[in-house]
Amino acid sequence: AQSVAQPEDQVNVAEGNPLTVKCTYSVSGNPYLFWYVQYPNRGLQFLLKYITGDNLVKGSYGFEAEFNKSQTSFHLKKPSALVSDSALYFCAVRDEGTGRRALTFGSGTRLQVQP
């Protein structure tokens, strides 16, 4: 079975500082990994994905994520946080080998960027 863990319920960071939101995963085959962001009263918005290739993936709004196979991690990063980045962030995984398209989500991490 596939699973995702987001160990931090909330991350606080000052505007202009770098941010990291952590995600670890478990799949039996090769992972397809995704990050989504949810703003209040909005749906989940796709940020970026890792499928194969370069371990550093760049996405929307200046976010990037680093895939680390040995640590089974896919942490979300941004070099300089903005107050407008404050939102709920979800990591999700699919197992390439299963052929299933269903995403398995983590519990979410609330990012709070202070001015």
Next chain:
Amino acid sequence: EPEVTQTPSHQVTQMGQEVILRCVPISNHLYFYWYRQILGQKVEFLVSFYNNEISEKSEIFDDQFSVERPDGSNFTLKIRSTKLEDSAMYFCASSRGNDFADEQYFGPGTRLTVT
């Protein structure tokens, strides 16, 4: 930019009543999904739909649930006899479907409250 839309944004119903949640996926997408998020819990996969039939479903998606694409644009989730534990935010999503690695695009959700 095309978006997934969902109606209504909030539905209140009495236990035992039938509800239909509506979604309009992105127009050229081929795969459609329903997920739900009970308050304070993870986003959970319910069902996926392709080529006018269910392609995957989770153990949550029992006989009380059904999905339909009644015309070329709408995708619906029906709950036949609602229970208190069906109270949740229901998200519709769609993906292009040409590539297994395609990301899913989510609607803003329908908050279902069963009283």
